[in-house]
Amino acid sequence: MSKIGCTCGETIRDTAEGLPYNGYLNPDTTYFNRIDQATADVVAFLSARENGSERQWLSECFTADYSKLQLPLGDIIHDILTNHLFRGQMDVLQCPACHRLLIRRSDEPSRFHGFTPEGALQPDIFAPPMQSEFNAWLDALLNEPIPPEIIGFCFSLTKSAFGPWRIELGSSDTYSATDPDWARRKTFRSASGSPLLSKSTKDETVNDALEYVTRLLRAYLQRKSTGSDILLRARGVAIGLAAGRLQTIISK
Ligand SMILES: [Zn+2]
Numbered sequence: 001m002s003k004i005g006c007t008c009g010e011t012i013r014d015t016a017e018g019l020p021y022n023g024y025l026n027p028d029t030t031y032f033n034r035i036d037q038a039t040a041d042v043v044a045f046l047s048a049r050e051n052g053s054e055r056q057w058l059s060e061c062f063t064a065d066y067s068k069l070q071l072p073l074g075d076i077i078h079d080i081l082t083n084h085l086f087r088g089q090m091d092v093l094q095c096p097a098c099h100r101l102l103i104r105r106s107d108e109p110s111r112f113h114g115f116t117p118e119g120a121l122q123p124d125i126f127a128p129p130m131q132s133e134f135n136a137w138l139d140a141l142l143n144e145p146i147p148p149e150i151i152g153f154c155f156s157l158t159k160s161a162f163g164p165w166r167i168e169l170g171s172s173d174t175y176s177a178t179d180p181d182w183a184r185r186k187t188f189r190s191a192s193g194s195p196l197l198s199k200s201t202k203d204e205t206v207n208d209a210l211e212y213v214t215r216l217l218r219a220y221l222q223r224k225s226t227g228s229d230i231l232l233r234a235r236g237v238a239i240g241l242a243a244g245r246l247q248t249i250i251s252k
Pocket of ligand 1: 006007008009010095096097098099100
């Protein structure tokens with residue numbers, strides 16, 4: 001499925017993972033049963049692995065060809081889990097224009113059921129908290145003139161001893177996929193820290209804060225805007241602690 005037409009006339013893209021307007025719905029009648037089945041299969045697979053019948057077990061659970069792939073343990077457990085957890089799950093898309101929820105049952109893959117909201121209070125039901133504040137902050141920064149030599153952007157997280165996490169955006173005329181110091185070598189502009197993470201990440205760990213900002217940024221990149229175009233055209237975009245390892249978001 002690539003494009004879905006909403007009743008209001010809007011066309012919604014469904015072409016990538018991690019879409020900020022896409023979610024999943026599970027019936028209570030089957031959800032916990034599926035988790036139980038997935039758990040039982042993982043246990044059975046690990047037992048088969050111990051007693052030397054791994055190949056036969058994989059052949060029966062998947063296919064003979066699958067059993068010959070000799071995939072890493074993590075990949076196999078992933079496949080066992082998704083085999084059960086995705087079964088019976090419904091896709092939900094929220095139309096960005098009318099905010100209607102469009103639900104697709106797994107047994108009716110070509111049909112969407114539309115549900116209209118009571119009001120416009122929650123236009124982005126699947127977006128992380130603070131997404132609209134993050135979008136507005138980044139839109140304002142990236143709408144400022146940017147020197148043509150800028151090819152890399154780095155989001156840096158900082159935290160005072162008792163204060164909230166803050167984020168800054170730096171831009172650089174250098175980028176290297178292999179040298180993580182590119183982001184600190186020559187920064188033309190470093191926007192002042194935004195208070196936008198103060199509400200939700202005050203008590204969270206470094207990893208929580210990094211994961212949260214990554215989620216906000218990925219959702220920002222999915223939304224068409226001048227700012228997202230600039231970031232998507234850059235050679236490199238990364239997120240990290242002001243004095244720590246960087247996580248690459250875009251690398252060309
Ligand atoms: Zn619509």
